[in-house]
Amino acid sequence: MLDSDLFRTLIAEASLAPSVHNIQPTRWRLLAADTVLVLEDGERRLPAADPTGHDVRLSHGAAIEGLSLACGGHGLRIARMELGDGSDEVSGLRVIARLTLGPGGAVDSLASAVAGRRSWRGRFLPAAGELQEALQRLAAAPDLLVVPSGSAVVEIAELADRVGFHFLCEDAHRRELLAWMRLSRHDSRYGRDGLNAEAMALGSVEAMGASLVLGPLFPLLKRLGLAEPLTRERSKTASGAIALFHRPLGEDPLETGRAFYRAWLSMEAQGLGACPISVLADWPVSNAALLARHPLPAGRRLVNVFRLGRVPPDAASHRARLPVAELIV
Numbered sequence: 065m066l067d068s069d070l071f072r073t074l075i076a077e078a079s080l081a082p083s084v085h086n087i088q089p090t091r092w093r094l095l096a097a098d099t100v101l102v103l104e105d106g107e108r109r110l111p112a113a114d115p116t117g118h119d120v121r122l123s124h125g126a127a128i129e130g131l132s133l134a135c136g137g138h139g140l141r142i143a144r145m146e147l148g149d150g151s152d153e154v155s156g157l158r159v160i161a162r163l164t165l166g167p168g169g170a171v172d173s174l175a176s177a178v179a180g181r182r183s184w185r186g187r188f189l190p191a192a193g194e195l196q197e198a199l200q201r202l203a204a205a206p207d208l209l210v211v212p213s214g215s216a217v218v219e220i221a222e223l224a225d226r227v228g229f230h231f232l233c234e235d236a237h238r239r240e241l242l243a244w245m246r247l248s249r250h251d252s253r254y255g256r257d258g259l260n261a262e263a264m265a266l267g268s269v270e271a272m273g274a275s276l277v278l279g280p281l282f283p284l285l286k287r288l289g290l291a292e293p294l295t296r297e298r299s300k301t302a303s304g305a306i307a308l309f310h311r312p313l314g315e316d317p318l319e320t321g322r323a324f325y326r327a328w329l330s331m332e333a334q335g336l337g338a339c340p341i342s343v344l345a346d347w348p349v350s351n352a353a354l355l356a357r358h359p360l361p362a363g364r365r366l367v368n369v370f371r372l373g374r375v376p377p378d379a380a381s382h383r384a385r386l387p388v389a390e391l392i393v
C-alpha cells in the first residue's frame with residue numbers, strides 16, 4: 065500500500081504540522097507496507113518550558129493528524145492507532161504509536177488549509193466586517209471559545225504580557241527559549257527548526273535587539289525596569305481576537321494535539337492567521353483567571369489560547385523545517 069516515495073510525500077505534508085518552539089520531535093519509520101511507527105527524538109525536549117512533556121506529546125498528536133490529512137489525499141486513512149507503552153524503543157527512539165493505514169480515506173475538508181497555515185506573530189490588520197463574520201463561523205467550532213476584538217481581548221493581552229514576563233524572569237526558561245531562537249540569518253539552523261526572525265515577524269535590527277534583551281542584557285534591563293516594557297506584545301495581541309482552545313478533562317495530549325491542529329486549520333480555512341500563547345493556559349493563575357472570565361462547558365479544560373486575526377498580505381510565507389530525510393528513520 066505504501067512505498068517509500070509515497071511515504072516521503074506523506075511525511076513531507078505531516079511535517080507542516082505545528083510543534084512547540086518548532087522543535088519537531090516526531091520521527092517516522094515505515095515498518096511494513098501498511099504500518100508506520102511514530103517515534104520520538106528524545107533529544108528534542110523543553111525541560112524548562114514543558115517539564116511534563118505535555119506540549120511535546122501534543123506536538124506528536126498534531127503530526128499524526130498531519131499524516132491523517134495527507135493520507136486522505138491518497139485514498140488512505142489511519143485505520144488503527146496503538147499507543148506505545150512508554151518503554152518501547154526502536155533504534156533508541158521511544159515509540160509513541162504504531163499506525164495501521166488502510167484504504168477508504170477521503171480528502172478532508174481542512175486539508176486545503178495545511179499549505180497556508182503558519183504561525184503569525186505580527187500585528188493583525190484592523191478589524192473589518194469580514195473578520196467578525198469569520199469569527200462568528202469559527203464560534204461554531206466545537207473546541208473553540210471565541211473572544212471577539214474589544215476590551216476583553218485587551219485584558220487577555222495584558223495578562224499574557226504579565227505571565228510571559230514572569231516566565232522570562234526564570235533563567236532556565238529564558239535560556240531555553242533563546243536556544244531555540246534563530247535570530248541571525250547566518251545561523252546554520254535558520255531554515256531548519258526553532259523560531260527564526262522571520263517566523264517571529266522581527267526585522268534584522270529587532271532580531272539583534274531581541275538576542276541582547278533576552279540574552280546578556282536581561283538582568284541589567286530588569287533591574288532598570290526596562291525588560292518588561294521591551295518584551296511587551298500587548299499591542300500586537302490586542303490588534304486581533306482571541307480563541308480559547310478547550311478539550312475534555314483527562315484526555316491524552318496525543319488526541320488533544322490532533323484536535324489542536326484541526327482547530328488551527330479551521331482558523332486558516334476562515335482566512336485567519338493565528339498563533340498560540342501557551343503561557344496563558346500553562347500558568348495555573350492565568351488559566352483560572354481566564355476560566356473565571358470566560359467559563360467553558362462542564363468537563364472541559366483550557367489547553368491553549370490563540371491570538372488570531374487578518375494577516376497582512378505580504379507576511380512571510382516560509383516555514384523552517386527539517387528535511388524529510390531526517391524525519392524518516
Ligand SMILES: Cc1cc2nc3c(=O)[nH]c(=O)nc-3n(C[C@H](O)[C@H](O)[C@H](O)COP(=O)(O)O)c2cc1C
Pocket residue numbers: 080081082083084085086119120122123126181182183184185258259263339340341342343383
Ligand atoms: C503545543 C504548542 C504550543 C505552542 N505555543 C506557542 C507559544 O506559546 N507561542 C508561540 O509564539 N508559538 C507557539 N506555538 C507555535 C509553534 O512555535 C509553531 O507551530 C512552530 O514554530 C512551527 O511554525 P508554524 O506554526 O509556522 O508551522 C506552539 C505550538 C504548539 C504545537
